[in-house]
Amino acid sequence: MTSANLNFTQRRKIKSNLVDVTIKERNDDFIRVALHMDSKALSSVEGYRLVLDAFDRGQHERKVISNPADQDFDFDLFPIDANLRFKIRQVSSGIDTGRVIAATADIRPVEAEGQTERKPFIVPEIEDLGGLPWQIVWEGDIANPKLVLNSRLSEHFGSWHHPALQALYLPSMVRDLLSGIIARHESLEDLDEDTLGSRIIEFCRVSFDPAMPSTPFHGKSEIDDEWLKWIEECVVSFSETKWRNGKSLMDQMLESGS
Amino acid sequence: MKNEIPVMRFTDKGITEVRLTIESLRKEAHTKKGSQGTPISREEASALSALAKRADLVEAVPEFGEIDTATRFENRLAMGEYLAKTISAGTADDDKGLWTWISMIYLDQLLAPRSDGTLLLASEYRYIPDKSRLRYYRHLAKMAWTIFRQYENRARLFLSIPCHVHSDFVEQSQKDDVRSNPNIIDLCLELFYDEDNAILKKGVGASVKREGSFRRLVSIVSPQLYMNFDLYEMSADRIDQILPIEFKQWKTA
Numbered sequence: 001m002t003s004a005n006l007n008f009t010q011r012r013k014i015k016s017n018l019v020d021v022t023i024k025e026r027n028d029d030f031i032r033v034a035l036h037m038d039s040k041a042l043s044s045v046e047g048y049r050l051v052l053d054a055f056d057r058g059q060h061e062r063k064v065i066s067n068p069a070d071q072d073f074d075f076d077l078f079p080i081d082a083n084l085r086f087k088i089r090q091v092s093s094g095i096d097t098g099r100v101i102a103a104t105a106d107i108r109p110v111e112a113e114g115q116t117e118r119k120p121f122i123v124p125e126i127e128d129l130g131g132l133p134w135q136i137v138w139e140g141d142i143a144n145p146k147l148v149l150n151s152r153l154s155e156h157f158g159s160w161h162h163p164a165l166q167a168l169y170l171p172s173m174v175r176d177l178l179s180g181i182i183a184r185h186e187s188l189e190d191l192d193e194d195t196l197g198s199r200i201i202e203f204c205r206v207s208f209d210p211a212m213p214s215t216p217f218h219g220k221s222e223i224d225d226e227w228l229k230w231i232e233e234c235v236v237s238f239s240e241t242k243w244r245n246g247k248s249l250m251d252q253m254l255e256s257g258s
Numbered sequence: 259m260k261n262e263i264p265v266m267r268f269t270d271k272g273i274t275e276v277r278l279t280i281e282s283l284r285k286e287a288h289t290k291k292g293s294q295g296t297p298i299s300r301e302e303a304s305a306l307s308a309l310a311k312r313a314d315l316v317e318a319v320p321e322f323g324e325i326d327t328a329t330r331f332e333n334r335l336a337m338g339e340y341l342a343k344t345i346s347a348g349t350a351d352d353d354k355g356l357w358t359w360i361s362m363i364y365l366d367q368l369l370a371p372r373s374d375g376t377l378l379l380a381s382e383y384r385y386i387p388d389k390s391r392l393r394y395y396r397h398l399a400k401m402a403w404t405i406f407r408q409y410e411n412r413a414r415l416f417l418s419i420p421c422h423v424h425s426d427f428v429e430q431s432q433k434d435d436v437r438s439n440p441n442i443i444d445l446c447l448e449l450f451y452d453e454d455n456a457i458l459k460k461g462v463g464a465s466v467k468r469e470g471s472f473r474r475l476v477s478i479v480s481p482q483l484y485m486n487f488d489l490y491e492m493s494a495d496r497i498d499q500i501l502p503i504e505f506k507q508w509k510t511a
Contacts, residue, residue, distance in 0.1 A: 011485055053490070057394060058408070060438030062490060079351060091488040098488050098496075193390040215466070 012102035014041045014088055016207075017242060021052075021086050021109045030074040031082065033109065037068035043102045047094030056082040084109060085206070106206045121199050122170065122177075124149035124160055134169045136176050142184045143195035147173065163252030170249060171239045178204070178231045183223055187216040208237035260329075265322035265344070267355035268362075272315030273386060276358055279306050280382050295370065295378030303369055303377050310362035319356060321347060327363045335417035337364070337399065338406030345403060354387045357400045361385035367421040368398050384424065395432045396424055405437075412440070415447050418457050426463050430476050435484055442480065444494035445501075446472070449508040459508060469504035479505075 018041035025032040035052060042050070050065040054075050061077040065088070078084065086107040092099040129135055129150040137146040149160050149169065157165040181197040191198040205212060213226035240248055247255065268276060283306070284296045298306075309315055325344050331337040341360070350356055361368060361384075368385065369377035383393045387400055395401050398421065405428075406413045419425050431437055431446075450462040450472055464471040466478065479502060483489055489497060498505075 051488075055434040055438060058404075058432060058434060058437035060434065060490065081352070089488060091491070098492055100484075100486055100488055103485075189392050191392070193392060198392075 011100050012043055014090070014102050014104040016104055016107060019088060019104055019107060021107050023084070023109045023111050024072065026080050028080055030076040031078055031080070031084065033073045033075060033084075033086075035065065035068070035071050035073065037065075037088070039069065041102075042068070042090055045092070045094075045101055047092060048090050048101055049093050051089050051091060053087045053089065054078070054084050055087070056084050105208065108206060121196060121203070122147065122173070124169075124173075126151045126154050126160060128152070134173060136173065136180060138180060138184070141195070143181070143191050143197040145177070145180060145196060147177070147196075162256070163249065164256045167249035167253035171235055174200070174238050175231060175235045178234060179223065179228075182217045182227050182231070185217055204234040204238070207241070208234055261327045262324040263327060265319045265325050265356070266310070266316040266359050267319050267353060268310075268316055268358045269355060272309065272312070273355055273358050275312075275315055276306070276309055276362065277382060277386060279309065280379065280385065283379055284381075295380040297372060297374075297376040298369075298379045299376055300366075303365060303379070306379075307362050307365040310359050316359060317355075319353075322350070322356075325360075325363070331364075331367060331421050333417065334398070334402040334419055334421050334423070335406070335414050337367075337421050338402035338413055338417050341399065341403040342406045351404070357397060358386045360399050361397075364399065364421070370420075370422045378422075380422075380424075395428070398422065398424060401428070408437075409440070409443060412443050412447060414456065415443060415451055415458075418451075427458060427472060430473055433476060433480075435480060435489075436476050439490055441489060441492055441494050441497060445497050446475070448494060448498070449505060462508075470507050475505070 018038040020034075020036040022034045022036075023031060024034050033052075033054070050068060052063045052065055052073060054061045054063075054077075056078050059077055061075050063073040063075070065071060075084075086104075086109060088104045088107070089100055090102040091097075092101050124134065124147040127148050127150070129148060133150050133153060135148045137148060139146075153165055153169075154160045154162075159165075177196075177200055181191070181200065185191060185197065188198075188201065191201070213224060213230055215224045215226055217224060217227055239250065242248055243252075283298050283302060322345055329340060331340065345356070345360075365385070366377070369379060371377055381396075382388075383390075383396050384398050387397045388394060395404075401424075402417055402421075405416050409415075416425075416428050416431060419427075436442055450459055451457075452459050461468075462472045464473070466473040468474065480489070483497070483500065487497075487500065
């Protein structure tokens with residue numbers, strides 16, 4: 001089952017690159033959050049309210065947004081160290097009141113001191129792999145495979161994060177990483193937090209918002225079909241995401257070659 | 259007969275001692291992956307529990323007064339209610355030493371009894387809080403406290419089970435979209451809870467493939483509804499009206 005199947009009221013997606021959620025302050029009484037939204041993010045319909053939902057471990061707090069361009073909110077339900085995620089919903093208040101007109105995927109906030117809560121984790125080690133461009137090594141802790149990029153490639157392009165090089169290896173590496181993790185574990189719960197396996201799956205869930213299958217992975221003998229579809233959806237979204245300067249990996253690769 | 263003593267917490271050294279003791283008991287018994295726990299004798303359980311009385315491993319927590327170690331709880335709901343009254347400050351949420359100590363003083367109620375007289379010692383995170391996103395809700399005592407504080411009497415939906423049981427219902431309901439929405443909790447009480455017998459209705463915990471099951475509501479139906487409707491602003495009755503017909507079966511059950 002995919003997101004498209006579920007969206008029977010044609011809810012629109014609010015693109016995350018048009019929304020900025022920053023945590024300005026944390027103290028014992030509240031967590032202060034600044035919201036900035038581009039007006040292009042909203043559907044131009046009459047009769048709606050805009051809400052900012054915050055979540056952490058079974059708790060939810062909602063704020064009504066009156067000035068999407070620039071507004072601060074104090075959330076007082078959560079502990080000082082809450083690992084918050086947010087969602088913005090544009091909800092109809094007209095004749096079909098309660099219908100969600102548009103919504104974001106989960107938003108992980110940026111901390112005011114400049115550190116995002118999401119740390120980079122697809123960082124390959126550079127080794128001589130002979131004729132292989134890249135490799136995932138599944139020895140040892142299978143939740144933490146080693147990602148390796150051929151040193152000849154990084155030398156040729158000047159860096160492992162050269163856009164043309166990343167466009168070549170990242171989508172395939174993400175596909176193999178997801179498939180490998182899912183084939184080697186029985187369920188999501190077998191993965192400890194902070195492992196590469198847990199983080200890549202969480203990253204895809206949060207960034208791309210595909211409907212996650214409710215079935216277990218099933219492990220090595222047979223990956224559940226729904227999970228294969230989920231992986232495909234993640235890889236397509238990954239390839240199409242505008243990562244830097246509003247450009248996808250492919251856009252950047254073509255641009256760097258012209 | 260009551261046995262009220264001051265509330266304590268394990269120091270870091272004390273938590274380590276509890277952890278090592280649990281590891282040692284589980285290692286010696288070669289616990290199989292996927293099993294419900296490791297059988298231990300009542301003497302071993304008493305020795306583990308006795309760590310809570312060792313002055314070199316614990317320290318006082320003056321803000322919480324006294325706790326009755328002799329209380330026997332009818333179920334996790336009763337445990338949650340008592341702990342919510344006794345441990346009243348939200349700051350306790352992050353106190354690993356406190357929750358480990360509470361687990362040890364009520365340990366005999368947190369171990370599943372077996373027919374051969376032994377008790378099942380479960381994974382460490384049932385007794386020592388683990389902040390991992392995948393494990394934090396598996397602490398038996400703390401989660402009873404957390405859920406009761408959040409939902410008070412409505413917590414009966416989750417906690418009408420023996421103190422040592424971490425039900426599949428609790429496990430499946432940890433998704434933020436479910437546990438954080440009181441309207442969904444009200445709906446689930448109406449659909450799935452047998453008020454006369456104070457237990458969940460038979461068949462509620464069936465697999466996701468079974469029409470009308472709780473798992474199906476949590477994993478398939480509610481994400482679909484959330485995508486299209488603002489369930490946080492809809493009453494349980496209103497949500498009930500847009501539920502698929504498969505859930506009507508519980509109205510007569």
